Amino acid sequence: MANENNENETTPEDEKIVRKTISIKGVSADLYKRIQKVSTETGKTIGQVTDEAYRSFMGTVENAKRLSDGFVKGMKEGSSQYIENIKELEITGDDLQEIGRKIIFKNIDTLTFKNIDNDMFDRYVNAIIMVKTVNIPKSVSKARVLLKGSFIDRIVQ
Numbered sequence: 001m002a003n004e005n006n007e008n009e010t011t012p013e014d015e016k017i018v019r020k021t022i023s024i025k026g027v028s029a030d031l032y033k034r035i036q037k038v039s040t041e042t043g044k045t046i047g048q049v050t051d052e053a054y055r056s057f058m059g060t061v062e063n064a065k066r067l068s069d070g071f072v073k074g075m076k077e078g079s080s081q082y083i084e085n086i087k088e089l090e091i092t093g094d095d096l097q098e099i100g101r102k103i104i105f106k107n108i109d110t111l112t113f114k115n116i117d118n119d120m121f122d123r124y125v126n127a128i129i130m131v132k133t134v135n136i137p138k139s140v141s142k143a144r145v146l147l148k149g150s151f152i153d154r155i156v157q
Helices: 029-042 046-078 093-099 118-124 142-148
Strands: 081-092 103-114 125-135 149-156
Touching: 029 046, 081 093, 093 103, 093 118, 118 125, 118 142, 125 142, 142 149
Parallel strands: 081 103, 103 125, 125 149
Antiparallel strands: none
């Protein structure tokens, strides 16, 4: 592009910017002409216009990465883990906390919950599907199990 050789230029905001002469190879002639035109129209140097373009581009990339990371994290936290196809399972509050996400219990003959309360049940159990017998402690409401259950043969408290 163009050579910028204004070392320690002061901006209107009184911040010092260290500038170096940098040669960038491979810039298309058409794009360079467009940058020159913007430079002329705005009264800025090609280096200033290029700096602004790079700054804008980097801001876009960083924001896209932050958004993408947030999306992936949300999907991981929001997605449920399946525990399925087991004859008999006893799961405790410690087990649920260790898994650390919502769980769908599916196709289990006997599912027994121990050492959990309503809040923990709501936080970690997303659904109970096709379970013959669900054993729950007195600290968990049958209504909560019913709301999260489908195709349950029996609930024992």
